[in-house]
Amino acid sequence: MKMESISTEPMGKIDPLLPSGKSGPRGWSRIRRIPALMAGSIMLLVLVLLAIFIPWISPFDPTAQDLASFLKPPSAEHWLGTDQLGRDLFTRLIYAARTDLGIMVLAEIVPFCLGITVGMIAGYYGGWVNTIVSLVTDTFIAFPFYLIVIIVAFASGAGAKGIYITFMLVGWIVFARVTRGLAASLREQEWIASAQTLGLPGWRILLRHLLPNILPQAVVVLMTDMVGVLVAIVTLGYLGIGIAPPTPDWGTMIADGQSFMTTAWWLSAVPGFAVVYTGIALSLLGDGLADLWRRKS
Amino acid sequence: MNSRKSVEWRKKAGIRAEQGDAAKGDKLQSLGRLEPLEQLESLEPREPLERLEQLESRESLQSVGTLALNVNEQPILVVDGLTLESSSGQKLVEGMSFTLRRGESIGLVGESGSGKSLTLRAVLGLLPRGVQLAAGAVQHTVSSAMVFQDPRGALDPLCPVVKQVAEVVRYRQKKGRREARAEALKLLGLLGLPESLAREDRYPNQLSGGQCQRIVIAIALACRPDILLCDEPTTALDVTMQRQIIDLIATLQQELGFAMIFVTHNLAIAAEMCSRLIVMKQGRVVEEGLALDVLTQPNDPYTQMLIEAVLPLPERAETDAGAEVEKEANERSGAEGQRIAHAEESMPNTVKKSRMEDLKEDSESQAEGGSKS
Numbered sequence: 062m063k064m065e066s067i068s069t070e071p072m073g074k075i076d077p078l079l080p081s082g083k084s085g086p087r088g089w090s091r092i093r094r095i096p097a098l099m100a101g102s103i104m105l106l107v108l109v110l111l112a113i114f115i116p117w118i119s120p121f122d123p124t125a126q127d128l129a130s131f132l133k134p135p136s137a138e139h140w141l142g143t144d145q146l147g148r149d150l151f152t153r154l155i156y157a158a159r160t161d162l163g164i165m166v167l168a169e170i171v172p173f174c175l176g177i178t179v180g181m182i183a184g185y186y187g188g189w190v191n192t193i194v195s196l197v198t199d200t201f202i203a204f205p206f207y208l209i210v211i212i213v214a215f216a217s218g219a220g221a222k223g224i225y226i227t228f229m230l231v232g233w234i235v236f237a238r239v240t241r242g243l244a245a246s247l248r249e250q251e252w253i254a255s256a257q258t259l260g261l262p263g264w265r266i267l268l269r270h271l272l273p274n275i276l277p278q279a280v281v282v283l284m285t286d287m288v289g290v291l292v293a294i295v296t297l298g299y300l301g302i303g304i305a306p307p308t309p310d311w312g313t314m315i316a317d318g319q320s321f322m323t324t325a326w327w328l329s330a331v332p333g334f335a336v337v338y339t340g341i342a343l344s345l346l347g348d349g350l351a352d353l354w355r356r357k358s
Numbered sequence: 359m360n361s362r363k364s365v366e367w368r369k370k371a372g373i374r375a376e377q378g379d380a381a382k383g384d385k386l387q388s389l390g391r392l393e394p395l396e397q398l399e400s401l402e403p404r405e406p407l408e409r410l411e412q413l414e415s416r417e418s419l420q421s422v423g424t425l426a427l428n429v430n431e432q433p434i435l436v437v438d439g440l441t442l443e444s445s446s447g448q449k450l451v452e453g454m455s456f457t458l459r460r461g462e463s464i465g466l467v468g469e470s471g472s473g474k475s476l477t478l479r480a481v482l483g484l485l486p487r488g489v490q491l492a493a494g495a496v497q498h499t500v501s502s503a504m505v506f507q508d509p510r511g512a513l514d515p516l517c518p519v520v521k522q523v524a525e526v527v528r529y530r531q532k533k534g535r536r537e538a539r540a541e542a543l544k545l546l547g548l549l550g551l552p553e554s555l556a557r558e559d560r561y562p563n564q565l566s567g568g569q570c571q572r573i574v575i576a577i578a579l580a581c582r583p584d585i586l587l588c589d590e591p592t593t594a595l596d597v598t599m600q601r602q603i604i605d606l607i608a609t610l611q612q613e614l615g616f617a618m619i620f621v622t623h624n625l626a627i628a629a630e631m632c633s634r635l636i637v638m639k640q641g642r643v644v645e646e647g648l649a650l651d652v653l654t655q656p657n658d659p660y661t662q663m664l665i666e667a668v669l670p671l672p673e674r675a676e677t678d679a680g681a682e683v684e685k686e687a688n689e690r691s692g693a694e695g696q697r698i699a700h701a702e703e704s705m706p707n708t709v710k711k712s713r714m715e716d717l718k719e720d721s722e723s724q725a726e727g728g729s730k731s
């Protein structure tokens with residue numbers, strides 16, 4: 062059969078294409094219409110900008126002690142007061158955001174990629190891979206999350222390294238579960254079946270067709286999961302098996318301020334509020350992204 | 359499932375009533391009123407030899423004609439005693455056998471759930487999960503590609519359409535990226551898709567159903583198939599679009615000379631597209647033969663029923679006056695009959711019942727009054 066023998070005259074009536082703006086305004090103006098997305102990104106942006114530029118914003122060193130001016134209430138000089146060792150609370154708070162957010166993002170990269178890969182392969186190919194993956198994920202989920210986290214963090218030693226190892230071991234489960242379900246349901250759709258019969262290589266179907274359809278959902282899960290990771294980092298710090306002092310960290314700050322609850326309540330309340338603020342920002346961002354992608358499709 | 363079936367039958371019943379009126383009981387005439395058979399009369403039965411002569415008379419198609427049809431040629435597809443069953447052992451298709459020669463087209467006709475789509479999927483080697491081959495075999499030496507019932511469902515929603523066509527060209531025809539794209543655009547132009555796609559690629563949800571189906575056909579043709587499998591390619595489209603897609607497939611078949619298996623529950627479409635028909639009911643073949651024979655002298659009452667229940671295709675749209683054509687098409691397709699059937703169906707049972715009871719009471723009270731007086 063020769064394609065060249067075909068006349069190039071179009072057959073049948075040509076319908077006009079729908080305007081490409083059918084699915085709503087594009088880009089920026091579409092983002093602006095989703096309040097959750099706007100609020101979430103602005104909240105997170107403020108925090109990230111503060112964390113980046115804190116050395117220029119604050120004249121204080123987050124670890125330098127000034128025992129002469131300890132437990133000072135908020136003032137023009139010390140915006141949020143000072144702690145029991147005379148360190149500026151605002152400076153420490155933002156430097157702690159650097160530590161905690163940095164660890165949070167780094168600790169999620171490997172589990173995210175690993176979980177999606179494993180889940181996609183298990184869901185798409187099914188069979189024994191799927192059986193093993195479901196067995197492992199179900200077993201992990203049967204355990205209390207914090208029990209595993211604390212045991213692994215304790216075993217691998219305090220500090221950022223322990224947190225990375227912990228989440229590399231545990232974090233991928235969530236993504237694997239979600240992706241596996243999505244891939245398994247997408248596999249039943251006709252266009253995947255058609256792509257298979259058309260002779261496209263399996264890796265290409267996985268990477269170019271399955272992945273783009275799964276990624277939005279996975280990113281939404283990533284946002285909510287990050288909140289969980291942040292809380293876990295702070296919890297480990299609070300329990301003394303996370304970030305070791307004097308590196309500023311919200312968890313250790315809350316623990317340190319506990320003894321001064323009656324005289325200087327803001328010492329614990331402010332870092333606690335910072336955790337809640339970041340959690341809300343990430344959740345709003347996740348909701349907003351889900352909304353954005355739902356409207357798009 | 360059951361209720362859906364009954365709705366379908368009621369629709370058909372509505373149409374049948376209308377046909378009966380119009381054609382005054384003459385079955386053949388009533389079919390003649392429907393456009394496809396009119397065509398059939400003017401068209402010789404598409405038996406390969408005769409069709410060959412037909413083709414040879416057209417100069418432009420000579421090369422295709424000589425390549426396409428040879429009765430002595432080995433069949434390119436042999437389905438032999440194909441039996442499919444569900445995992446619970448229920449027979450879904452039983453003892454299905456047919457052969458397909460180069461350039462030939464076979465129509466599989468039957469109601470929903472008669473196993474026609476499953477047969478098609480077995481030919482493609484793509485049985486749905488939970489369905490297995492129990493006996494028989496499908497042998498073919500050539501490539502096949504499928505056109506699906508739901509065009510939107512057959513396209514990746516998050517991948518622009520030109521890219522999707524180009525991807526298949528690239529992997530099936532082993533071409534470079536740029537070459538594949540050019541080839542894809544050529545195919546799309548051939549299928550009557552706007553040229554603006556070359557400048558700005560679109561996602562499937564930005565195209566109409568008919569345009570999506572053209573894309574799906576383009577993807578199937580990008581495989582350069584020797585057999586095109588069509589699984590009710592027009593069912594999900596509106597009536598005017600149905601006519602366009604049918605014409606498109608017919609023209610493409612004449613030009614490219616691929617063989618075709620055409621699954622539909624619409625005998626009118628099958629009669630127009632296919633030289634041979636296989637009528638299926640509950641997984642079994644009830645009738646098989648040349649399209650004209652099956653339509654004019656049906657042996658099985660089920661075939662008879664299908665013929666009477668036929669949904670006609672709209673008139674070929676000569677003008678672009680879309681609205682008018684569609685209106686006309688709606689009238690022709692017995693939309694009135696459908697509407698009446700629908701209205702009757704949508705009348706709540708309680709209303710009917712209460713009306714019956716009213717009548718009953720009336721007659722009773724009358725009877726009482728009568729006995730008193």
